[in-house]
Amino acid sequence: MRKGASGPLLILFKDILMIEHNKRWILQWFLPVLIILTLFYLFPLLDAIRLSFTNARIGLANVKFSLSSYEAVLTDPDLPVVLRNTVIFVIFTVFCQLTLGLLVGLLLETHLKGMGLLKLAMITAWVVPGVIAGITWNLLYSSASWGVINNTLELFGAEKISFMTNPSWALVATIIANVWRGTGFSGIMQYGALRGIDPQLYEAASIDGAGSFRRFWGITLPMLKPMLMINLVLITISTVNTYDAIWALTKGGPGISTTVLSLQTYKSTFLRLNLGQGAVYAVLMILSSTIFTAIYLRMMKEENRG
């Protein structure tokens, strides 16, 4: 048994020695992934940065290098509003998706009747395309005669809520729709991590007299932390990049009250045909995603040190 198990390890060890012995093999193994990363990730990224330093528009043949796109975007009075919307949208969405995802994960762990259906519902919400999610929530929020929520409110004698036309409500409505869409992913991830926790730890804690809250605080949360951090990074990046659901729901309005950086990038590029300014917004998005990720990585490192 010991001999059989050591066989593959021995081969792996020999392989590592081979790599050490002849480093050109490393390049060969990595070449396909390097080509894919360069073509589909690095090149578009560098091209977006190049475009941001031009006056490029869709259909403009003579593109000039200039700082005009940066000047236009950075002095735009709408930029602070768009950045504020982005921060609010990301923070609330991430917080709610993580918290509700954890609750869903814990609920699934209870193995109560109907949990299979809950899992299916969570996954369905996650796989629904953003545009469909936006349209669905539009039908729910609408103040028109078919708006489900407002008609229900009116049925009980309450006033209609201007979900889509009041700037504050519109942002709240957008966050709720996005939380609904992303909680499934977060819940499934955390459910997977919960299932990996050794039940003996809970048994030992119970024998020592720990209550449910103590067990959650002392065992579940620390064991979930690595997954929570990964979840945090993934949810943040996907939220920063969300534009399709918002576009279908509010088109970024009323005014620009639900326009976030990703949607502003889309609007500049495909509605106003201004590639240069769209690229500047894309660069801002890259910077914001990098900042969020760097903060989380630092938190993870400190956590590991602690």
Next chain:
Amino acid sequence: MKKFMSLISMLLLGGVLFGAGQQDAVPVDVDPVASATEAGTPGAPVQLRALIGSWNTMASSVESRKEYYEQAILAWAEEHPDVYVEIEGIPGGQTAQAMTKLITAAIAGNPHDFANIDSQWVGNFHEAGVLSPIDDYLTQEDKDQFFDFTKIVTVRDGKQYNLWAETGLLLYYYNTDYVKVAPRTWDDVFALNDTLKAEGIDKDAFLTQGKGAAAAFCLLPSYWAQGAVLFDAADNYRPVFGEGKNRDAMINSFSFIKELVDAGAMPSEMIGYDHNELEAEAKADNVASFIAGSWKQGGLDPEKWEYTSLPSMDGSKSNIYGGWTFGFLARDKKKLEESVNFVNAVYTSRDAMADRLPRHGYIPVRKDVFSAEAFKSPFYEVIYKELEVGRARPATSMYPEVESLIEEAMGKILSGSDVAETVDEMYSKVVRSYNAKN
């Protein structure tokens, strides 16, 4: 070795000559085809590539439209056995993506030979210099049949580059149970609101649209009716809507919307409404009058709903025209000629429009089409007059930016922003983009 090389050379030469001979030959015993992706005789010497809205091809889900395209394509193919068209469809709702792809391919030198181009995108294609003039393949008599508004878009520097295929415009719809006389001026609209309120009729007096492109579509006729313009066509389409009387007209147009909301004639929810929402509100009997596309007329109860031209500040008439054109990108003369022939036969000739447009509910852009039986009705009498008073969206690449900013401005103004400041901010953004472009 020498003999072997000679043999190879002869075979190659023979092959080339054979191939060349084959290229000019019209295929014998090959039946013409008509489908969503093909038109004409497969293997024909003139091979064309076309990009057409899938709703305007045999990919349409409506049987009567499919029937038309099949019969029109086969009739054209009988007369042009030497031409084959490979058709690529534009999926519904993907105009921006399709136009972007087309113009990028055209600049790179690999465009389709002809394409459906949204009328608001034609300016981009003009500015990119990728369209070919088609005057040699049209008669003056034919050109004169197109309404004047089309020429602002399809003609540049005296040359015609596009054929406008169909359009739609705006109408003012009113419920005769609540509106006895259609308002002609903005004052009349406010008076109607007062009357409804006095009579205790709890309906929105007047609804217009604020969602997406519909916001600009519904605002601009009231702006143009004041004699204002967005761009100076004589000065390289320089934006001028923030200057002098144009600025005043823009402020007036936005203020009218704001005052309607303030007066309770229209809910602020209008910024989430487009044509479909308004039609639904009308059918739910929540509204006394509204502005929507001409294509909505068929869906309203004719016993209750009448239609007329749009009310304006002082009663002057204006309208706005959307719709699609065909642009020609081929450089080869034969291909260009055959492209124009195909478009004329299937889409833009008098007979083609008279047969095709009623099946779609589109409005014709040729005057002679209105003498066809299908267009002899009181509805089309109104439409004909409307086609003479309005404007097409300006043929400049700056227009989409204005359109997008009008929608944003409407939301800002109804959320409490100052009208004049919002208009000035919008103008300075467009001017900055214009200066950067030039």
